[in-house]
Amino acid sequence: MLRPVLPGSSKNPITVSDITPDFAAEVKRRSGTSPCLCWHCRCCTNGCPFYQAMDIGPNDVIRLVQLGLKDRALRCSAIWVCVGCHTCSSECPMAIDISAIMDTLRQMALEEGIEVVEPDILRFHEEVLKSLKRYGRAHKLEIMLRYKVRKRDWLSDIDVGLKMLAKRKLDLMPSKIKKIGELKKIFVKEDI
Amino acid sequence: MEHKIRMKLSYFPGCSLATSAKENNWSLIEICRKIGLKLIELEDWNCCGSSSAHSLNSRLALNLASRILSLAPPERPLLVACPSCNMRLRHAQHYLKENASARDEYQRLCGRPFDPYLKIMHFFELFDQIKLSDFCGKENHALNGLRFVPYYGCMLTRPPSMRREKNYYGLMENVLSSVGASPVQWSCASRCCGTFLSAAKPDFVAELVNNIVRSAHNAAAECIVTACAMCHLNLEIRCNMKDRIPVFHFSELLSLVLGSGFPKGWSSRHIVDPMPILKARELFL
Numbered sequence: 001m002l003r004p005v006l007p008g009s010s011k012n013p014i015t016v017s018d019i020t021p022d023f024a025a026e027v028k029r030r031s032g033t034s035p036c037l038c039w040h041c042r043c044c045t046n047g048c049p050f051y052q053a054m055d056i057g058p059n060d061v062i063r064l065v066q067l068g069l070k071d072r073a074l075r076c077s078a079i080w081v082c083v084g085c086h087t088c089s090s091e092c093p094m095a096i097d098i099s100a101i102m103d104t105l106r107q108m109a110l111e112e113g114i115e116v117v118e119p120d121i122l123r124f125h126e127e128v129l130k131s132l133k134r135y136g137r138a139h140k141l142e143i144m145l146r147y148k149v150r151k152r153d154w155l156s157d158i159d160v161g162l163k164m165l166a167k168r169k170l171d172l173m174p175s176k177i178k179k180i181g182e183l184k185k186i187f188v189k190e191d192i
Numbered sequence: 193m194e195h196k197i198r199m200k201l202s203y204f205p206g207c208s209l210a211t212s213a214k215e216n217n218w219s220l221i222e223i224c225r226k227i228g229l230k231l232i233e234l235e236d237w238n239c240c241g242s243s244s245a246h247s248l249n250s251r252l253a254l255n256l257a258s259r260i261l262s263l264a265p266p267e268r269p270l271l272v273a274c275p276s277c278n279m280r281l282r283h284a285q286h287y288l289k290e291n292a293s294a295r296d297e298y299q300r301l302c303g304r305p306f307d308p309y310l311k312i313m314h315f316f317e318l319f320d321q322i323k324l325s326d327f328c329g330k331e332n333h334a335l336n337g338l339r340f341v342p343y344y345g346c347m348l349t350r351p352p353s354m355r356r357e358k359n360y361y362g363l364m365e366n367v368l369s370s371v372g373a374s375p376v377q378w379s380c381a382s383r384c385c386g387t388f389l390s391a392a393k394p395d396f397v398a399e400l401v402n403n404i405v406r407s408a409h410n411a412a413a414e415c416i417v418t419a420c421a422m423c424h425l426n427l428e429i430r431c432n433m434k435d436r437i438p439v440f441h442f443s444e445l446l447s448l449v450l451g452s453g454f455p456k457g458w459s460s461r462h463i464v465d466p467m468p469i470l471k472a473r474e475l476f477l
């Protein structure tokens with residue numbers, strides 16, 4: 001896989017105007033972990049089970065944060081592909097909570113309205129949250145169907161869906177909590 | 193000798209066990225009953241937010257977990273079935289302990305003060321504390337040399353702030369080998385199963401899962417034993433190779449050992465039929 005040349009080399013120099021000076025500090029404040037402690041040993045990237053599906057590795061994302069390259073950091077696919085499995089932070093010699101940094105960057109990208117390079121992943125998360133707001137619990141069948149409708153893609157993966165139905169792994173009816181008002185309140189507070 | 197513990201626990205099954213992994217839920221409740229634990233399901237529990245809440249909104253994730261914590265009566269420990277719900281709830285509890293303003297918010301939201309002493313225990317913790325063979329009784333359904341690979345997925349990893357918490361590495365091997373099964377060494381015990389990428393990147397996850405199952409197969413295991421219902425689902429539905437082996441929930445094998453049998457239609461909930469190996473090992477009665 002051909003990976004993009006990161007800023008900071010002669011092929012891709014950094015322009016001062018690209019730098020957001022307080023970016024690393026903001027990420028540190030929001031994530032509760034210090035990106036500037038990273039010394040790029042790459043334990044995280046080499047161990048990440050999803051590196052092959054990312055454009056740049058977790059330590060590259062951290063490098064962009066250290067350099068203050070906010071726009072570039074918020075546009076990478078890695079922040080969306082990361083599943084928060086903590087494989088990386090369990091290995092990190094500097095005890096950096098890499099997955100918290102990914103969460104922070106993903107949320108910042110949404111707040112700033114930056115184009116999401118992994119729209120399917122965002123759609124999936126949105127459908128899960130809608131289900132939780134509606135029922136208080138995840139209704140997997142409806143999540144999958146709505147996700148498919150939004151993706152306008154019915155046929156791919158249909159065999160797996162049917163297999164799940166046949167094996168009774170998908171309930172037809174949702175299970176709804178009684179005090180759904182309490183849940184709605186939690187979502188409305190966050191404008192969801 | 194057969195003994196019982198006699199204790200009540202609050203119980204949080206979580207969405208997977210309540211729906212796609214009912215066999216996991218059933219066997220877990222059954223095991224607890226056998227060893228004398230009465231599980232009282234949390235009244236009107238909600239989803240912990242899973243990966244999606246903390247992916248898009250950390251406050252939302254905290255508040256969803258907070259509501260669950262607030263439903264648990266202080267007088268008994270809260271037993272959590274799913275490792276990732278367990279992680280979300282512990283993480284929330286940890287954050288609330290450290291953060292006074294979050295505790296105020298909790299009180300406003302849940303209408304009662306935060307209880308820092310609530311004991312949250314994952315299902316594994318029970319088996320760290322008891323000796324399973326003490327509970328098997330006379331007709332000991334020992335696992336007869338069943339060769340398995342333990343699959344922990346991301347259960348053993350955690351954020352650095354929780355590094356000091358107990359880790360259950362090796363628990364499935366210890367418990368199951370104490371009742372006659374043979375653990376097999378392999379390289380994928382804590383390889384993440386792909387979680388939600390199974391929906392958004394099915395081809396990528398299929399390859400990942402195939403590698404995991406192939407590795408189990410190459411290690412000459414007869415089955416994979418999972419700690420988490422999400423892992424179980426991904427390993428079952430995403431594997432598209434010919435050479436497949438059955439995938440059991442840890443709780444299923446335990447209930448077999450404790451002589452619970454299985455309810456009707458149980459084996460048909462599995463994509464790879466577990467009956468042939470159970471019969472071959474003379475485990476199914």
Ligand code: SF4
Nearest residue numbers: 038040041042044092
């Ligand atoms: S493992 Fe930690 S120190 Fe090493 S590159 Fe990754 S974040 Fe940086």
Ligand code: SF4
Nearest residue numbers: 048082083085086088
């Ligand atoms: S938490 Fe994210 S970056 Fe770290 S190993 Fe898992 S997927 Fe990779």
